[in-house]
Amino acid sequence: MGYYIGIDVGSVTTKLALIGNHGEMLWSTYRRTEGGPIEAIQQSFFQLSKEKGLLNQEILGIGATGSGRHLASVMVGADVVKNEITAHAAAAKHVEPRVKTVIDIGGQDSKIIFIKNGISTGFNMNSICAAGTGSFLDHQAGRLGIPIEEFGSYALKSYSPVKISGRCGVFAESDLIHKQQMGYKKEDLIAGLCIALVSNYLSNVARGKKIEPPVLFQGGVAANQGIKAAFEQRLDIPITVPEHHNVMGAWGAALLAKQWHERTRHESAFRGVKTISSFSCVPKTFSCADCSNHCEINELYIGESLASRWGSRCSKWSDLERSSKDYRETRHFPLQGFQQQVSS
Structure with missing residues (x-):
């Protein structure tokens, strides 16, 4: 007996769904993102931990979807990351x-x-x-x-x-x-x-x-x-x-995670309900000026460690061991100098 989780992080709301072996909805939560997707994700998992008390080994797979799926996938250790179209279609076909x-x-x-x-x-x-x-x-x-x-x-x-x-x-x-x-x-x-x-x-x-x-x-x-x-x-x-119309994206993500597990039988990369609800998670960003693309590079730090980096059109920043600290300091105006320029 195991469970699957789906998370759907949208611009307005964040949804979390827990399903069983047959894809049935067992539990869900729906909350406003309120401009803070990290906090909304952590609060959702805190609620799941408080109300269901699941053990990490009981979660066989987790999927992420929504406009904030890339952030969510790194935070939770998602096994499947899909767009909203795929997730909503999966849930709809399960219901009808x-x-x-x-x-x-x-x-x-x-x-x-x-x-x-x-x-x-x-x-x-x-x-x-x-x-x-x-x-x-x-x-x-x-x-x-x-x-x-x-x-x-x-x-x-x-x-x-x-x-x-x-x-x-x-x-x-x-x-x-x-x-x-x-x-x-x-x-x-x-x-x-x-x-x-x-x-x-x-x-x-x-x-x-x-x-x-x-x-x-x-x-x-x-x-x-x-x-x-x-x-x-x-x-x-x-x-x-449908009865669960407001969490269909999360339900679909959970169903896709279930399909992934049944196909591969791999162990889930899920970080754990209590871990997600309590760790420190900080996003950072900088612009790469090494070519005309000027890619916006997004980084996510969990604790003191760089967990993920995305946004580059090339593979220059795919190596998580590469430090961007020196790059930021040499490529950007100091904040104080920038404020002086604006005021003048």
Whole structure:
């Protein structure tokens, strides 16, 4: 008997999932990253240690995904590191083996994944426009004075949705403010916003491609009943929101770690639940000026040791034994001198 862990570090939230031998969800946590992914990762593992009390040898594999997957993989000792598309598709196929379309709307981006006979055949992603994402809806809920948990239910109360421009986040917010000043009810404004954001998604993310059922709606925004209802009204097909819709990326990463272990039978590089929640972890960065690329080199120190370095287009900085301390001192202006230059 063993367990598998998946971690999904996004720009807005950090998710952790623990699954069993059959891929079933046993435990999960979902917290806001709040600009501190290292702290969010450590707090998630502290919670896992406190609530489950697992032994290190019970963890047979761990996977990482999300925009912060490279940082997370070094911190936790991940066996598998995959992008969000792969992780979300893996979780969707586990929940619904017949799934053909996955709609995923996260904190900062939106995705659509097309699946045929259990194989991902394509995807589209929109990481430029924030309209319809979790951070955008959070902002609008706060501006309207409505808890984000109640935002979607307001839309379902509307009998006369207001027409809102949903071409982009800026236009949507501007139009929403204008209509609000005209005295429209909050439920009509929110319903109109949900309809506009779904139209934006279908034109800018789905890009006219046919959306076939079964359809799974994943990501934090899937909790918004107004967005789900707008999708069903526009597509005229049922939309399924999985029970663990907000941690599907982490679940998928854990499933991929399970596949890795069953295929290789290798011992996991997992650092340990209690170790991760307590060690000192410090990121550092510098720019390499040895060529015209000016690569931003990222380093991660665990304790006093350099654990990983990435960002170089060449292999110059792949050797962890190579010190960058002298390089930083010779290639950068001292902070005091830089401040003097700026002030002058």
